[in-house]
Amino acid sequence: MVIRNLNLQDFRSFRKKKINFDEKTTVIVGSNASGKTNILESVNLLSTGKSFHAGREEEMIRNGQELGRVSGQLTVDSERQDLEIILTRGELNGERVARKKLSVNGVGKMLFNFAGVLKTVLFGPWDLELVSGSPGFRRRFLDTVLSQVDREYRRAILSYEKGIRQRNKLLERIREGEASPSQLLFWNQLVIKNGDYISSRRADLIGFFNDTGSLGNEAINAEYDNSPISEKRFEQYAVQEIASATTLVGPHRDDFIVKTRKRKQKIERNLAIYGSRGEQRMGVLWLKLAELSFVEKHSQTRPVLLLDDIFSELDHEHRDVVISTVGRQQTIITTADPHTVQGWRKIGQFLEL
Ligand SMILES: Nc1ncnc2c1ncn2[C@@H]1O[C@H](COP(=O)(O)OP(=O)(O)OP(=O)(O)O)[C@@H](O)[C@H]1O
Ligand SMILES: [Mg+2]
Structure with missing residues (x-):
């Protein structure tokens, strides 16, 4: 199970953002409020069809916009799968529309059929x-x-x-x-x-x-x-x-x-x-x-592991336990402090926000 890329449009703080992920490990570095959690939220959204923390789903649409979009391309059992979520505030150009549309390979899906195509485990300070x-x-x-x-x-x-x-x-x-x-x-x-x-x-x-x-x-x-x-x-x-x-x-x-x-x-x-x-x-x-x-x-299959700035929260012993699992599946790590992951052999890709 690998997520190849992610495309955001008017999602949270991002107007447009495209990320290509490493097959193994991607480290996303950014200062506070640069959008690290937003990115992992969007990947997790593709996986569960729901936000792990938004009170109302339209919170995920960039302020002042009517429509937000998250899409991603996966490889599951060596087959390509395209996931897409479109979020609205219930109205578009004055017309009533669905607040959320989910699709897999361009075909509309109900939540319980959409969720679980991409499997993720998200681990953050909360x-x-x-x-x-x-x-x-x-x-x-x-x-x-x-x-x-x-x-x-x-x-x-x-x-x-x-x-x-x-x-x-x-x-x-x-x-x-x-x-x-x-x-x-x-x-x-x-x-x-x-x-x-x-x-x-x-x-x-x-x-x-x-x-x-x-x-x-x-x-x-x-x-x-x-x-x-x-x-x-x-x-x-x-x-x-x-x-x-x-x-x-x-x-x-x-x-x-x-x-x-x-x-x-x-x-x-x-x-x-x-x-x-x-x-x-x-x-x-x-x-x-x-x-x-x-x-x-x-x-x-191993789910994609999403680690949101977790290393700074753990003591040495527990950090080592997490690090030892990183190489076992595709892992996307965010951090505000690149020192926590520096000099680490398994890193495949380093991105700065
Ligand atoms: N709907 C939205 N429209 C515009 N901006 C938003 C929206 N929702 C959240 N934001 C902004 O996104 C910014 C980045 O948030 P995020 O939580 O991803 O940062 P972060 O990099 O994880 O920061 P930290 O290191 O503090 O955890 C925040 O400044 C927040 O105000
Ligand atoms: Mg954060």
């Missing part, structure tokens, strides 16, 4: 909160990993989220006396079916993390903190659900906990609560490396 941050952050991580390799998972997530929104609306109408509880049955069945699939895949993934071994000399593992979904659980929470007009059980309430255990000790420690900052970062690195192996295992 990930350093993965172990210690909020549950929503960890759920998004699980979804990102599974969505890369499982089209059915992508479909299930979209359908589940829509189902929960509809179900919550109906709960509100029941509370207001405008609908009857029996109307829940349809949405219950839909979210249980999709929710079961989501939970089982998340359990598999966390099982995979635990099979990948440890980093350093402490045993490390992840435990799935699952919120099961079933008719029985809905019955149990019926009163509270109607009162709050919120679906209270199901995978949208899932979490997982990263734990370590010192050698020859029995006690496990929850890293989010008891870990030092360095230990929490080791946990994050463990998860990101597991993500790489998981995507590789399920797609028979």
Whole structure:
């Protein structure tokens, strides 16, 4: 899996930008606010069809413009694939148009068919909160990993989220006396079916993390903190659900906990609560490396690794762990400080922004 080039037009800070990537390693050097994260965001956008951080997708269109475009050419199993995303603000020359158009080789695609053609693993400073941050952050991580390799998972997530929104609306109408509880049955069945699939895949993934071994000399593992979904659980929470007009059980309430255990000790420690900052970062690195192996295992190819200015955030030992994986797949690295990667033999291409 190789991305050959990237073409940006009115994307974020770039009016026009074309980049040819090295087959192995490309290092992009630029000072603060020069657009490094924007470039990796655009590559990741081609991979997932979504921004990893924009609140609203039109934020990605260059200020003052109506249309932004990202395209890239890939080589997948020695075949050429052209990906393109066109973003608008919903209006073009006074006419209503789609806010986002996705295409592969010139053919329009739905999100769940577009995502995953290009496989990437993105690692940036924001990930350093993965172990210690909020549950929503960890759920998004699980979804990102599974969505890369499982089209059915992508479909299930979209359908589940829509189902929960509809179900919550109906709960509100029941509370207001405008609908009857029996109307829940349809949405219950839909979210249980999709929710079961989501939970089982998340359990598999966390099982995979635990099979990948440890980093350093402490045993490390992840435990799935699952919120099961079933008719029985809905019955149990019926009163509270109607009162709050919120679906209270199901995978949208899932979490997982990263734990370590010192050698020859029995006690496990929850890293989010008891870990030092360095230990929490080791946990994050463990998860990101597991993500790489998981995507590789399920797609028979190494995903493109996108490292956003991560070296300056890691201590020596962890930096070496990341560096040792760089040569194993196409890698695109950004840095504000070229010293962090200088004199490094594997560099194929050095670009300055
Ligand atoms: N829609 C947009 N239109 C125009 N400019 C934008 C848009 N969105 C973001 N920018 C600008 O893009 C610039 C570069 O952002 P980016 O985050 O890529 O920089 P960076 O090189 O990663 O910086 P740092 O080293 O601080 O992480 C910022 O100054 C930001 O204001
Ligand atoms: Mg940045």
